[in-house]
Amino acid sequence: MTMLFGRPAEPERTVVRTDLDETCPACGSTAVQGYPLLEVTGWCLVARCADCLHVLRREPSPTPFGFSYVPYSVHLR
């Protein structure tokens, strides 16, 4: 549950991309990375090729609000 009042300590924020030991089936590149992504349909985690942007896998976020903000209303579900 996130309900933050303080600002992040780091002056700049960066998305961490995890290198995955996979090959892109679309272009053959081995630059496949895992990271969170916002699509117009909502947040998801993807395995995506950094060279051609092909998405190998997509896992939707459990809530539509992102990965660190979960509204209190989930307690009612």
Add this chain to the structure above:
Amino acid sequence: MSDQVALEIIRSAFFATVRQAGRIILRSSFSPIIRDAFDFCVTLIGPEDLERGLAHDVVAMNESLAHFSGVMPFMVRNLLWEYGVENLCAGDLLAINNPFKGGNHVYDNGFYKPVFVGDRLIGGVAVKAHLMDMGGVTAGGYSTRKRSLFEEGVVIAGVPVYKDDRPWTPGFNLYFDNSRLPDNMVADLQAMHSACTFAEERLVALAETHGVDTVHDAMAYTLDYADRSMREGLRALPDGDFVGEDGIDADAFHDTPYVVRTTVRKRGDEVEVDFSGSTREAASSVNCSVFDAANGVYTALKFLCDPHNPNNAGAFRCITVVAPEGTFITARPPAATTMYFDAAEAVFNAVTKAIISGAPPGSGFGGHYGSNMGLLMTGSTEAPPSGPRRAGGDGVAERLAAATQSIPVVLEDGAGSGRKLFVAPMLALGGFGGSAEGDGENFVSMSQQNLMDMSIESIEEDHPIVVLRKEFVADTAGPGAHRGGAGVVYDRMLVGDADVYPMLLHLRILPWGADGGGAGRPGGAWIGEPDGGPAAQRWLGAADEDVRPLGGYFDGSGTATAPHEGRWHSGNADIAAAPGTLLRVRTPGAGGWGAAWTRDPEAVLRDVRDGFVTLDGARVDYGVVILGDVDEGPDELCVDLEATEVLRS
């Protein structure tokens, strides 16, 4: 599958429906910021029909405020996820204004109405509009100094305001009891319901005429149509990784810049925009949510790649956003987001700069003026009603005021204290950048807005404010073969006590020039304090040197200078202003396109005659020598071709 002709007819009907519903809001809302400033939108929403690829998508949207176009898909899905589709009933109108669930700020209130045929949910209608006061610490809302969402106003997420198409009192009371301007709320909420009901009736009529399945086929077709159109535009751009940067000047408590860093990765007909490296959340209300950042991306790419096809969520399928949470453009609750539009505008600028950096030579364009340079003026006055229309009886004055004024609103308490509350958010318009097509426009709204400027007469009629000056400023446009739009100066003088909340957030960064064109000239804000003498006379003759810098970069004499060439003044401090106080804002000029010294001398002559360029400016910025006297004989000015050729050689 339905036939193509039927699908195309229904696609057009979707857009005709939202446009007509938008006109209902324009005609019937009371808040001038909705009706005059176009601070609203109407959207048609699809059902959940996974076989057709539909998941409560925004199928059609009218042309109003672009700040809303990209947040509505998130607002609708988030609302329905929390509220539960199974709990929807015909005749419901659900309200939501939580910025972290639906984007924008708490003053932008969204409403969703489900549409049923029998027991089947066939779609919905969603609208959003700016309601002028939602409580909070500042009347009218606009201030850079609020530290959290809780200071901004009441927060709503999924509360019915209508049930069975009748007003539901507890829902209305959320608005009545938390707003300083409940009179406007009645009409505005009724306008939202009327627009939604009209669109609902049209959607049901389409279903009766063509069948529900055909209407849903048409929704999928409409989304796919926009998707194809956008991808076609994207394919015209070169592939590559491009970077762009923009930002805002400071928050109210930290005088340090907030930077949007973008890396735009474009491959074929897909784009990924990564905001890694952007500055953390701000400590006051200059943040925006990630949905607004996404909208800045969507709007920039739609503007650049597919400006003519009507908007819907299909146009944004090919765009993905990598967003580190906790930056000032991806703020988390309970960060304050009142000034979300300046942060979102910085996103638009950063993405646009990145795309332009990779575009073919000559295809760029100059940056727009970049900041509303807002001043919220609010307070109460004992001044008696100022005009004859004030004698029109209870409520008539407000309705008449609403019919003639723009953003400002007033509330009179004639039966009580006799005082008049006024809330006047004074925003500024400015220029757009030049391009290969021609000079930039001179007096327009920013890229994600459709604001119209308020009339001077109504401002003076309804508020203790006198507008002394509103005019273009010579030599402010970014020079170029095609120059940018000119800066605009506004002089507004208070004739009563007021709290003034400056919102000056984009003066460290100049509007960019493109393809050899010059950057726009810097803007600035000044304040003149009264000395007990006749104030208006004094201010009418006051140069920038005669008043005190309020926001921007200034040299020792008080003249606005380019960034880092003078002393910086952060313009976000609240002001307790006395009668006679002058507030001057000057928007930056917009960026030029192409080398200025290749500009057609006749175009420079025209600009000198029209007051956009001075004789000195023509010589220094454009290398054009013009003979004659601008004031005494503007039609007798002429270009000294020989001297111009020498100067330009």
